[in-house]
Amino acid sequence: MSITYRKLVEFISELYDISNRTIPKDVKESLKSALSRERNPLAKKILEMMLKSAEVAEKERLIICQDTGIPQFFVKVGTKFPYDIDLESAIKEGIEKITKEAYYRGIAAHPLTHVRSSTNTGERMPIITYEFLHDAKYLEITAVPKGSGSERWSALKMFDPYDVIKDIKKFVLDSFINAGSRPCPPVIIGVGIGGTFDYVAKLAKEAAIRPLNKRNPDPNVAKLEMELLDAINETGIGPMGLGGDTSALGVNIETAYTSAVWNPVAVNFQCWPGRRATGRIYSDGYVEYL
Amino acid sequence: MSELMFKISAPVSEDTIRRLKIGDMVLINGSMYIFVSIKSHLRALEMSKKGESLPINLKEGIIFHCPALFKKVEDKYEIVAVGATTSARLNPFTPELIKQFRIRCIIGKGGMDKATLEAMKNYGCVYLDFIGGCSPLYADKIEGITNIYWSDLGIYDAVIEIKVRDFGPILVTMDSHGNSIYEKVEEDTKSKLPIIYKKLGI
Numbered sequence: 001m002s003i004t005y006r007k008l009v010e011f012i013s014e015l016y017d018i019s020n021r022t023i024p025k026d027v028k029e030s031l032k033s034a035l036s037r038e039r040n041p042l043a044k045k046i047l048e049m050m051l052k053s054a055e056v057a058e059k060e061r062l063i064i065c066q067d068t069g070i071p072q073f074f075v076k077v078g079t080k081f082p083y084d085i086d087l088e089s090a091i092k093e094g095i096e097k098i099t100k101e102a103y104y105r106g107i108a109a110h111p112l113t114h115v116r117s118s119t120n121t122g123e124r125m126p127i128i129t130y131e132f133l134h135d136a137k138y139l140e141i142t143a144v145p146k147g148s149g150s151e152r153w154s155a156l157k158m159f160d161p162y163d164v165i166k167d168i169k170k171f172v173l174d175s176f177i178n179a180g181s182r183p184c185p186p187v188i189i190g191v192g193i194g195g196t197f198d199y200v201a202k203l204a205k206e207a208a209i210r211p212l213n214k215r216n217p218d219p220n221v222a223k224l225e226m227e228l229l230d231a232i233n234e235t236g237i238g239p240m241g242l243g244g245d246t247s248a249l250g251v252n253i254e255t256a257y258t259s260a261v262w263n264p265v266a267v268n269f270q271c272w273p274g275r276r277a278t279g280r281i282y283s284d285g286y287v288e289y290l
Numbered sequence: 291m292s293e294l295m296f297k298i299s300a301p302v303s304e305d306t307i308r309r310l311k312i313g314d315m316v317l318i319n320g321s322m323y324i325f326v327s328i329k330s331h332l333r334a335l336e337m338s339k340k341g342e343s344l345p346i347n348l349k350e351g352i353i354f355h356c357p358a359l360f361k362k363v364e365d366k367y368e369i370v371a372v373g374a375t376t377s378a379r380l381n382p383f384t385p386e387l388i389k390q391f392r393i394r395c396i397i398g399k400g401g402m403d404k405a406t407l408e409a410m411k412n413y414g415c416v417y418l419d420f421i422g423g424c425s426p427l428y429a430d431k432i433e434g435i436t437n438i439y440w441s442d443l444g445i446y447d448a449v450i451e452i453k454v455r456d457f458g459p460i461l462v463t464m465d466s467h468g469n470s471i472y473e474k475v476e477e478d479t480k481s482k483l484p485i486i487y488k489k490l491g492i
């Protein structure tokens with residue numbers, strides 16, 4: 001058997017559906033350990049409700065949140081995957097299919113008129129980014145439904161590189177405080193540092209969907225991640241902004257070389273459910289969900 | 291936080307509301323309204339200003355800032371998922387809404403402004419925070435849609451009456467005595483910031 005266009009459509013729509021109904025394992029683990037550390041009784045109660053919601057959603061295959069978001073896909077194309085299928089159309093069709101079948105909100109809209117497309121598709125929508133995976137025989141796709149709370153409060157700034165570390169710390173902390181309860185904390189904070197104006201946003205996005213149990217391999221960056229996480233949890237903003245020790249589940253940083261004369265920093269959030277789903281489809285049509 | 295669970299149903303008396311304090315947990319039974327759009331807020335206020343009577347019995351009622359997901363089965367709508375939107379966008383209309391209709395409970399997310407807190411104090415109303423991402427916990431607590439009002443606005447802007455059973459627990463985060471958890475948290479964070487900045491060396 002080999003992969004067909006139809007199979008790809010099915011895979012995309014299933015993957016997106018999973019992302020709206022399952023909370024990733026690393027997020028659940030992180031919520032559990034946050035619960036064990038939390039001292040505020042109200043925050044404890046809220047974290048318990050969140051964990052319970054994750055459990056019921058999975059068991060009954062229910063939608064986690066009414067804000068089913070705009071669809072974003074991170075595609076990694078194996079260089080040994082037979083790339084002769086119209087992948088972009090398949091992604092569009094997959095989204096149209098699941099939006100209709102699962103009654104997702106058609107929230108994608110024209111950027112000037114803000115007229116909605118009921119299908120969640122349109123010009124350059126879904127948002128898709130591509131990358132290559134050397135030697136792999138599969139396509140690896142991560143689906144991310146971005147709800148408004150988790151996207152609206154993103155921030156990006158081009159700094160002068162005078163006091164780099166200080167600027168980064170302040171910008172991340174202040175962006176978090178500005179977002180407050182709106183991205184439904186405890187949030188996962190994705191931070192991009194370096195690169196260019198466009199690339200730093202991509203880094204922040206990739207950081208926000210990186211599993212919580214993975215630290216940046218550079219020990220200095222990993223240290224900064226932990227330091228910022230502690231600082232953010234010390235703000236006391238807490239689950240849903242109602243106070244407590246658990247304001248963020250993680251701060252993930254991704255970096256890239258940049259110019260010697262400026263330094264871009266970007267911040268993106270994932271709300272507490274950390275919605276994302278990753279799957280692979282092989283050239284013979286075999287599908288696995290990671 | 292008290293472990294007491296208060297049961298309430300509309301119409302809610304002022305007495306009942308006055309007993310609630312921030313941190314209390316509430317279970318709702320009976321009727322409540324999905325009342326979330328700016329259009330429906332404007333229409334309700336305009337009609338009441340003109341002295342016209344509304345088709346909706348908002349008096350001493352419970353409203354939910356919920357952009358629900360619906361499915362249409364044959365000619366009937368059903369609810370697929372619930373959750374709250376950021377209530378702050380309804381700040382400009384809410385004090386008047388509370389005053390005109392003696393709204394007793396507002397369920398939303400993120401809290402509301404000082405003027406709303408003041409109206410809650412003056413007329414007896416509480417704000418309840420709906421935890422985001424918890425739609426699955428409420429799936430079996432919504433018995434169904436009992437009425438759709440102002441459907442000419444479209445399903446997402448209409449007012450939808452639903453019947454609920456032990457809908458909760460939901461948390462009182464602004465009470466009718468002028469207390470707001472949001473304000474407390476904000477003050478607390480503000481007081482901690484200098485120390486956090488210092489620790490980070492910024």
Ligand code: SF4
Pocket residue numbers: 065066067068147148149150182183184271272273373374422423
């Ligand atoms: S930010 Fe909150 S309301 Fe929005 S999608 Fe996430 S959990 Fe749902």
